[in-house]
Amino acid sequence: MTLEWIRFAIAAILIVLGLCSFGAAVLGVYRFGFVMNRMHAAGIGDTAGIFLVIASLAVARGPQMDTLKLIVLVFFLWFTSPVSTHFLGQVEYYTNPVLRKYVKRAGKTAPKAPEQAKAPGQAKAPEHPGKGGDNAAD
């Protein structure tokens, strides 16, 4: 009986950590002002969050066939999350004129790149360049 409670404690700690990871991801998606930064925040939930939650479920479930399915699910998400994040970065690169301006300035003069790095993130949120699809907010 004590062993069962130890297993429950491990599962509880893991799932609380996983939910904290998801909370950190959602908080980052709300607080950051630029899409690239938001991708960074969303990556926490896609990797650490799902791993910790599924680890908790695997501990609670014990060695069964369903546990193997859940582990396969984690590995599938670990492989597909970078692909979709890379693709989203590509979309942002092709549809955002402000980002293009930053890219060509950074390529022109290398020492000025750190100053320019702040410019898109801060100047971007009010501007919302209209070329990128459905800008319903404007």
Place this chain on the structure above:
Amino acid sequence: MTVEKAYQILYGGALIVLILLIGAMVIRSIIGPRSTDRILSVNMLGTMTICSIAVLSVLLDEGYLADVALIYAMISFVAVLMMASMFVPSRPKAPELDEETAAGNEKETE
């Protein structure tokens, strides 16, 4: 007996927290100013939905819900790729450069 009750309370609370986070991501996908914000929010929402289905499979002790979560992961991945590929041209070119930097910068951006 009591351990099972504790597991039910734990995973029920986890489901409630996940529902709140999913609602937050739905609001984010509505107010997201650019289309990439919305796609990112939908991706995040799909991940948390997969997580809640997996929690539900252990809470209800139903093995087939793990299969449902696996299929949902695949469909969510394909959906995000399709939504993103609407905005990328099929033969993407390098972005336009202005006159002065076009010569020096052409190799890097292509």
